[in-house]
Amino acid sequence: MARLNRRWWPWAAIIGILAAVAGAEYALGRVPICTCGYVSLWHGDVWSSGNSQHMMDWYTLSHLAHGFVFYAVLRWLLPGVSVPWRAVVAMLLEGGWEVLENTALIIDRYREVTASLDYYGDSIINSFGDGVAMLVGFFLAARLPVLASILIVIGMELLAAWVIRDNLALNIVMLVWPLEAVREWQVQGMPSTR
Structure with a gap:
């Protein structure tokens, strides 16, 4: 078998990181796909049990923003x-966050x-989609x-804040320094059936 051309090494590393993240999440008890039994490319209802269980959702915008940042x-x-090697470092950062985000501590x-x-945490397929979204944002920023x-990034943040009352900046604020006013504003966006 021919040796892998060195220009493909970063891509092999990225695939390896994605696989390692999936393995770590599986070890943490994360489900591979939505317990509903199917995978959608897009799931737009952030207040449903399918949120963070399919390939992409409104939080995909945050992971695109990760790539730009x-x-x-x-x-x-x-x-x-x-x-390409900076993309490997970015994938290590994203993968580390995906694993940490799916621990009991962060959940x-x-x-x-x-x-x-x-x-209750992301499915493995959702974390994979988040990693791919980060790469898309990263390579868009490079070009x-x-x-x-x-x-x-500002547009994505404003769109997410408008549609789901959450975004990357609010996520960081609420994890590090929770503000009751923000939480109340987010709760006001919940469907009235809850």
């Missing part, structure tokens, strides 16, 4: 490293301080002008 930070921190924190009372990247 990771690209900017790693371009600054690792200027001499090629874009319980979400349930304690946010409006996500019914959140777009800085201003376009900034405007896209």
Whole structure:
């Protein structure tokens, strides 16, 4: 068998990281797919049990934003490293977050301080989709002008805040320094049937 061309090594590393994340999440007891028994490409109801269980949902925008942010930070921190190898570092960061996010510590924190009372963690397929979304954001940032990247991230944050009353910035705030006013605003967006 021919040796793998070195330009493919970063891609092999990314695939390996995605596989390791899936294995770690499986070991944590995460389900491979939604317990509903099927996988949708998109699931838009953040208040249902299918949220964070399918390939993509409204929180995919946060993972796209991760990619833009990771690209900017790693371009600054690792200027001499090629874009594909910086993508490997970004995938390590994203994968680390996906595993941490699906531990009891973070799941319980979400349930304690946010409006996500019914959140029980991501399915493995959803975490895979989050990793792919981060890569899309990362490589878009690598090709777009800085201003376009900034405007896209701001646009995604505003769209998510408008549609689901949550986004990456609010997620960080609520995990680190929960604000009751934000939680109340998020709860106001819940369907009245709850």
